[in-house]
Amino acid sequence: MRYPVMLSVLLISLGSSVARTQQAPAAADQPFAAGTPLKMTPNARTYGGFRFAESISYDAKRDLYVVPNAGMPQQVVQNDGYVSLINPDGTAHTLKWIGVTRNGLTLNHPLGSDIENDNLYLADGDIIRWFDMNTGAPKGTVTVKGMTTGVINDIEVARDGTIYATQTGNDDPTSWRVFKVTPQGESSLFASGPPLNRPNGVAFDPKGNIVVVNIGTADVLTFSPQGKLLTTEQSTDPGNDGLVVLPDGTKYVSSVRQGTVARIRPGQKAELVASGLPTPASMCYDSKRNRLVIPANDWNAITLVDLK
Secondary structure (H helix, E strand, C coil): CCCCEEECCCCCCCCCCCCCCEECCCCCCCCCCCCCCCCCCCCCCCCCCCCCCCECEEECCCCEEEEEECCCCCCCEECCCEEEEECCCCCEEEEEEECCCCCCCCCCCEEEEEEECCEEEEEECCEEEEEECCCCCEEEEEECCCCCCCCCCCEEECCCCCEEEEECCCCCHHHCEEEEECCCCCEEEEEECCCCCCEEEEEECCCCCEEEEECCCCEEEEECCCCCEEEEEECCCCCEEEEEECCCCCEEEEECCCCEEEEECCCCCCEEEECCCCCECECEEECCCCEEEEEEHHHCEEEEEECC
C-alpha cells in the first residue's frame, strides 16, 4: 500500500553567477551572530530558502526542521554554507540561522547532519563541525583522518559524542569507507570495501548497532559496534541515500536515484511507501507527526511524507 506524498512549496534563493572564484568577506572583528526569525503578518507565508540542501535533522526540543545548505559552489564563492530553520508546516522560521553573517564562521559545503546533546553536527568536506542549538554559535571541529576523497557524506553521532561518518567514494572499492571518530577526536577506519558499495546514509538501530545504506546496491547493512557485519537486508531499490531507524527497529530508506522511499519492518521484506519523489536525499523523522522530512537537493526543496 502506498501512502500519500505531500510536497512542500519553496522559495529558491539564488545568488548571481560570477566568472571567477570569490572569497566570502573576511570575518569581522565582532562576535558571532545568528539570524532572527521572520516576523511577518499572519496573511504572509514563506516556504524555504534553500540552496542544495542534502540533509535535514529534526529538532524535537524546538519542533523545527534544521536544514543545512551548501550555498554557492566553492569554485564560485567559498565559505558560503548556511543553515535554515523550517516550521513543520513547511514555512520558513529563519531563512539563514547559521550564516546570516560570517563572523567567526567557516561553513563551506555542509552535507550530512545530526543533532545530539543539543549540538548540531555538520559534515563539511573532511571536517565535522558542531554548533550550539541554542545560539547557533560554532562550538568545535574535528578532522576525519584517513580519508581518500576528502568528502564526508553522512554522519551519525552517539550520545557520548562518538561519530560515524561515511565516505561514499568513487568506482574504486577501496574508497568505500565508514569512519569512527572518538569523543577525543581520534579517527579510525570502521569498515571498508564490499559489502559497502558507495556507502551513504548511516544511523543507529535500537541496539546501538550501526546501519549503512549503499548507493551502489539495495543492501542495508547492519554492523556491530566492533565492525562485524551482522545482517544484510534488501531495500526495494538501489541508489540509496537517506536512512531512518525507528525505536522499534523499522527502517526507512530513500533512493535518491529512483525517487522512492521503502520501509523495512523487523523480519519482513521491504515495501514501497512513496514514489515519484524528486532526488530524495538524507532524511529525518518527525516523531511528533509520524512524518519523514526529505531534502530534494537538486531541486532546492524539501518533501514531507506523512506515514499514516
